[in-house]
Amino acid sequence: MSTVTKSIFTPELAAYFDRLVTVYPLKRSALIPMLLYSQDEVGYVSEAVIQEIAKRLDLFDLDVRSVLSYYSMLRTKPAGKYNVQVCTNISCMLRGGYEILDHCKRRLGIEHKQTTADGMFSLEEVECIGDCCSAPAMQVNYEFHDELTPQKVDEILDEYAAEDRK
């Protein structure tokens, strides 16, 4: 049974969390997945998210914040609907990762960790995402896109923008 009567999450996610806290030998193990899945739904880890997760796991808000600040994928401010994450680590750098990053900056008119005015795209330079043999690579939300060229990036971003208009 959930300790939370009025959840800020959708009923599906709240039910998933109800179950998740029961699967581990210690329920605190659910903390990192809960933070990431909350972010996926809410858009970022808000104060309300921190409070509800703390309550569900019998932790202090501070415990949650301490963990939250450690993991680079977790954010406390909203990002764009499509978060474009360009890898510039060694394998990608050698194959043009920085060109791809600069192309994204120009095309979207934003810098690292900024969001377009319409809230559609945000941009992030990230460390190795594990797609080194098809470099340069990026992720949009969780989808991998690789063997990138500036032209291919344009096509990919156009597709996301079109998907949004549907």
Place this chain on the structure above:
Amino acid sequence: MPRLVSHPDEVIVLKRRFGQGAAKIDRYIALDGYAAAQKAIAQGKDAMPGWIIDTMKASGLRGRGGAGFPTGMKWSFVPKTSAKPKYVLVNGDESEPGTCKDHMLFREDPHAVIEGTIIAGLAIGAKTGFIYLRGEYRTLLNIMEHAVADAYARGFLGKNIFGSGLGFDIITQTGAGAYEVGEESALMESLEGKRGVPRIRPPFPAVVGLYGGPTIINNAETIANVPHILLMGGEAYCQLGSERNGGTRLFSISGHVERPGVYELPMGYPLRKAIYEVAGGILGGKELKAVVPGGASCPVLRADEIDIGLDFDQLAKCGSMLGSGGIVVLDETVSIVEFALRTIKFYQHESCGWCIPCREGTDWIKKTLTRVYEGGGAKKDIETVQYVAENMMGRTFCPFGDAAAMPTLGFVKKFRKEFEDYIEGKKAGTPLMTEEHILVGAGH
């Protein structure tokens, strides 16, 4: 999505089911899937653990995450009886720059990881296994979770696996972005819902691990090897490799090569052939300058040092490491100073901050190399970098400090002239980073 590649020199064990739809359980079973777990169970409850561990020892399999510790021996360290539950923890936090082999495994053969986890559990008497994937691998985690659900539905997981009367559960877990969590003790901390900082050892995880119980922690590729080894026999697997380095390995070859990709080559395979034949040679017919042979933390090799076999011992003998098998190839246009700076920028960003030599050392090396790269370096900067790096070595809770210091020392020692040239105002190579790239973005 990384593409599937092949080459006639490959010796196929792990890649046997790649490209064949083996993420679907029926297809996996049709391709001898779950036969190894049943073969283990058929040994009988009493003989089974010893049989598995003996087979693993005979296979000569060494950990594919980077350290190269013999897997069978690691498993044999777990006490037979324990007041606390024992666990298997599969490390799929693949984050070593230049490495994308586990990515392929999770996508192409997720059940091999599950079956290997079950067998590891049977070997040490654990009832629960965890498969931890880095947060960036959400699409792959989805594949793994489907596979786990299918295995439960068939009775391969749960209270009575394969009708044996034995129980085994698998819990999948996501990370949320942290290179350090790939270190085994930080991985346990993360799985316990904490910041991923390392634990001091001893006690080693085989005695006091996850939730205080005896735990074996293996890389996903190591675990995926296990069913194959049980089916083909330990000796047969061992003979595929070189002396004291059993079997085959997934090598992620990236950077300036014509055909980058994840290739399965026997341990001890010549590095020169891996670059010039398997991966098709240097991109655009340029000259080779250097190779990072096993992921970003492994000291660089010069072009004249590549006549060497790819196994743990041969790489160690020449002062580098086989690491996670990520071979990054640098052509003649690369500035080693820039490459060294990008590497330390990564480590500075990812240092968890728990141990001062690592936290401060990576920052000072980054600052000093930035100055050298930008042309404001002083003669003593090279000594400063070496001094700081040498004093990080062996002075931290986990191997991260070494992982940051070793490549730095490698670059400075092997390409010292280039660093001196930068200090004298002579830059080398074609720059890939601008000043803005150095000052903002990842690594900040």
